[in-house]
Amino acid sequence: MLENNLIVVTGNQFQLNTKNTSYVMHNENGMLTHTYYGKRLPNVNHEYMAKRCRYNGDFQSNISANLPTLDNALLEYPVFGDGGITAPALEVLNSDGTNFAEIKVTGYNIIEGKPKIEGLPASYAEEGDNVKTLEVVTKDEVSGLEVRLYYAVFYDFDVITRFVKITNGGKNAVTLLRALSANLAFDNKGYDVISNYGTWAKERQIERTPLAHGATSVYSNCGSSSHGANPFLILAENTATEDFGEAVGMALAYSGNHRMTADLGRYGVVNMSAGIAADNFRWNLNSGESFSTPEVVMSFSANGLNALSQNFHKIVKNRVCRGAYRDARRPVLLNLWEACSFTFTEETVKSAADICAELGVELLVIDDGWFGQRNTDHCSLGDWYVNEEKIRGGLKPLCDYVNSKGLKLGIWFEPEMICPDSDLFRTKPEWAMKINGRKPTETRWQLMLDLTNPEVCDYIYSSIANILNGANIEYVKWDYNRTMAHIGSAFLKADQMGEYYHRYMLGLYGVLERLVTDFPNVLFEGCASGGGRFDIGMLYYTPQIWTSDDTDAVERAAIQYGTSFVYPMSSQSAHVSVCPNQQTGRSVSMQARHILALTGSFGYELAPEELTDKDKEYIKDFIKFYIENYDVFANGKYFRLSNPHTDEYAAFQYELNGNVIVGAMRLKTHAINLQTTIKLKGLEPDRVYTDVKTGDTYYGAQLMEYGLRINAASYTGDYQTVMWQLK
Ligand code: DGJ
Secondary structure: OOOOOOEEEEOOEEEEEOOOEEEEEEEEOOEEEEEEEEEOOOOOOOHHHHHHHOOOOOOOOOOOOOOOOHHHOOEOOOEOOOOOOOOOOEEEEOOOOOOOOOOEEEEEEEEEOOOOOOOOOOOOOOOOOOEEEEEEEEEOOOOOEEEEEEEEEEHHHOEEEEEEEEEEOOOOOEEEEEEEEEEEEEEOOOEEEEEEEEEOOEEEEEEEEEOOEEEEEEEEOOOOOOOOOOOEEEEEEOOOOOOOEOEEEEEEOOOOOEEEEEEEOOOOEEEEEEEEOOOOOOEEEOOOOEEEOOOEEEEEEOEHHHHHHHHHHHHHHHHOOOOHHHHOOOOOEEEOHHHHOOOOOHHHHHHHHHHHHHHOOOEEEEOOOOEOOOOOOOOOOOOOOEOOOOOOOOHHHHHHHHHHOOOEEEEEEOOOEEOOOOHHHHHOHHHEOOOOOOOOOOEOOEEEEOOOOHHHHHHHHHHHHHHHHHOOEEEEEEOOOOOOOOOOOOOOOHHHHHHHHHHHHHHHHHHHHHHHHHOOOOEEEEOEOOEOOOOHHHHOOOOEEEOOOOOOHHHHHHHHHHHOOOOOHHHEEEEEEOOOOOOOOOOOOHHHHHHHOOOOEEEEEOOHHHOOHHHHHHHHHHHHHHHHOHHHHHHOEEEEOOOOOOOOEEEEEEEEOOEEEEEEEEOOOOOOOOOOEEOOOOOOOOOEEEEOOOOOEEEHHHHHHOOEEOOOOOOOOOOOEEEEEEO
């Protein structure tokens, strides 16, 4: 019987336990070495495992019979300059120009629950949670640099989260050149790296490659977590599938530049690491000052990738997302962007509200174009006052009208931006991010605001607060539509410029924190030209994020599949739009579009007045079905039943307390359809499940081992989509 001991320290051994996993480290004469991360172990002495990487404790003479070089050691937090060739987690620049540091364990503390990370988003523990934190204190006795490594153990979640706090306890200033959140060293068992790549409208495409020697990195240097390199990385045994085999994942709670790396060294040691990208990162630490890294969320699964994703889903949904809408049902929304772009008036909104009320839509969202002179995307970002030529009388009467129809009203902002053609730029040109004497690059006719400047952050806060206080706005879409370039600041000093990217993130998180605190009942949705900033950092403030600007159901199958590796379905906004689709020109059935949008934040992106009576009837019924089964979509276990990149079908399943909903879209049509069944997962083998529509009954074992039969006769042609509901 394994005891429920979250943190067990015996002699020189630290053992962390979650329900199904253990994480073991040893203090080898001051050097913290990694011993094990995997399936749950008994709380016994594991030192024989540590022997293969035993470090003789003498930094100056690390050549011994057991240890050819430090590359063979499994170091918990490698520091540059120690003689190893692998990428370090920490690199400092001392005031004497050297880069060396030598951190040795000096003590540890066990903290009930989990400490906050000042100014940064992070997972949290609630009262009654089985969560404890181990703080390992290490110190460089010569320079006085203190490095504290934190491990929060979420017992019931099978998750360990980590961050590092570095304090300059010496007299002289130190500059941090690299300060990663975590490093995880282990022996290569033959791993595959599972990562993602993407672009605008094609986010989080999953890629699986064998781990090769050298560093494999997913990284972003564009200022945001990006469309192209979401901050997560998974290492899986190369035989692992969705349902079998070992896999370990790391996801970074950060929305800025990052680097997620798997580095296979010459002695077969893998160093997996996560943190702020070291490129163009410098942080000055004067005597007495501290720096905290972002948090990394880590999980291990012995039962394949789907179980690993479910661990991430559970922690992100329940202990990262916050606010009223963490648990409350999210309203079915209709966003007018694809329907109207910049051309609408209050009449458009009112007539949309009339129809939405009839359909059962619960929240109407006015997207870009309601403010300043914003009739195109060439101007006005920063001028957050209502354009009364479009919305006569302002937002209040319009909001009252929408509310009188039983709907909530939501509104779009792009708060971090400034257009050169704006009143804000004309009065405060120094608030723009730009380099003196150089022409800044505009993207979509806009520059970014300098969020390192607290005055700018105050302006953003009060602009949004004014609008929210002036009318009953219950939803905010927080957009972000360009990458950072020409980093310059009228506010920071020259020697702080290496701190720019991270200071920007601290500014952004600070504004978001004030807003979610002061407007606790507003639903904030993140967006960055679609899903360009879809990360655990943003989900701390915005429990849902616009997954992609690509609303084509077929494209969404792959995008939502990739996003589901870490992020819960409730965090993925998915909307039904019109056909031919605006991004791809493809047409698929109303049914296909609805089924593929079935996540915990379902909605529409179309002009309600263009709907036919038949469409309206379909929508009414579907919204009713969605709301009735909301709990299954938002809180059920999500199973990937196929890989849409390679399989004939894009298929998924939700399961909650015996309620099962399965969706499948046929992606490839052949004269002979080779796949005739879809196997379900996670059911009770002896339980009888009834198809709600047909009344047919099946044993769980039948559904999991043989599967649901796809009716080949009526199920022909590309993109035919079916849904089953079983109870
Ligand atoms: C990009 C977003 O992803 C879209 O949904 C829309 O809000 C536009 N910006 C508006 O400019």
